[in-house]
Structure formats: structure tokens, C-alpha cells
Amino acid sequence: MKWLHAMLMAVAVASLAGCGNSGREELQQWMVEQRAQVKPTVTPISEPKKFTPQAYTEVGATEPFDIQKLTQALRRDSAQPSTSGLIGPELARRKEALEAFPLDSMAMVGSLNRNGKPVALISVDKLLYQVRVGEHLGLNYGLITRITETELGLREIVQDAAGEWIERVATLQLQERPTK
Numbered sequence: 001m002k003w004l005h006a007m008l009m010a011v012a013v014a015s016l017a018g019c020g021n022s023g024r025e026e027l028q029q030w031m032v033e034q035r036a037q038v039k040p041t042v043t044p045i046s047e048p049k050k051f052t053p054q055a056y057t058e059v060g061a062t063e064p065f066d067i068q069k070l071t072q073a074l075r076r077d078s079a080q081p082s083t084s085g086l087i088g089p090e091l092a093r094r095k096e097a098l099e100a101f102p103l104d105s106m107a108m109v110g111s112l113n114r115n116g117k118p119v120a121l122i123s124v125d126k127l128l129y130q131v132r133v134g135e136h137l138g139l140n141y142g143l144i145t146r147i148t149e150t151e152l153g154l155r156e157i158v159q160d161a162a163g164e165w166i167e168r169v170a171t172l173q174l175q176e177r178p179t180k
Helices: 002-018 024-037 067-078
Strands: 107-114 117-124 127-132 142-147 151-159 165-173
Touching: 107 165, 117 142, 127 142
Parallel strands: none
Antiparallel strands: 107 117, 117 127, 142 151, 151 165
């Protein structure tokens, strides 16, 4: 029993000896050395460039922010199109669903007859729509004028370079999908 007691005492002393210094001072010394050796390199920020305002030298030219010119432009943009012209968009009409998409995003994928009248199947954004003659589609006030088995014809109303409303003819061709 004395021998066991002596062994336990030896183990206890050895474990307490392990709780001593244990190289902590060495670690602290190494940290101090590393901090002294490594110096951060920071590139200095360049001085800001001095702003020099420029005077408006086009005194004889039209002032770009002239209040009269802006007022005229606002009146012209907000004015309803004149009814004296023969061609013009129907701005008071409620827009139909397919008038929110450009023609190049649409594809004619089929046609059929319903009650003896032609109907075209138009695919837009992975949705399928049925359209008939007299309905509108596209961003340029497009009116469907004819539907055949292979194409859909429409009349668009667009502004030319002078700001006048003109008609142009557009078509959507039947898109055949390749078989896999």
C-alpha cells in the first residue's frame, strides 16, 4: 500500500510540473521578434486633382437649359398627336397583353381555324397566346391585318426622323422547331 501511495504522489508531482512555464515565454519572445521584422507597406494615396471650373464660352449659341426651349419641348412632348394627320397611334385605347413585348421576342408557332376564322399561336416568354385579325401586338402599335398558315401580317405605326407618324408592314413567320 505504501508503494501505491508513493506512486500516486509521484504522478501528482509530475502532472503539477507540467503546468509550469511550458514555453510561454518562448512564444511571447517569438511574437515580439516577428512584429519587429514585418513592416506593413502602404502605398500613399495621390493628392486629389484640383478642380478648375470652365466658363460657358458659347455665349452666341443656344443655351442648352434655356427655360423657353425647355417649355416648348415639354409642351411638344405632352401634346396629344394632332388629328389633322391621317396616321397616328390610338393613345386612348387600352393596351393588350402582347403590346408589352417587342416583335423579335415573339414567335409564331402555329395556326388554326376557330369558327371559320384564322387564329395564330404566338409564343412569348414560354407562354402561348392566341391572336386574331384586328388585335394588337408589339411595341409599335402593331395591328394584325392577316393570318395565314405560315405567317402573321401586321401594320405598325412608328415615327420617322422628322417626328411624323408613318405606317410600316411587318410579318411574323411560322417557326418550325427541329425534331430531336
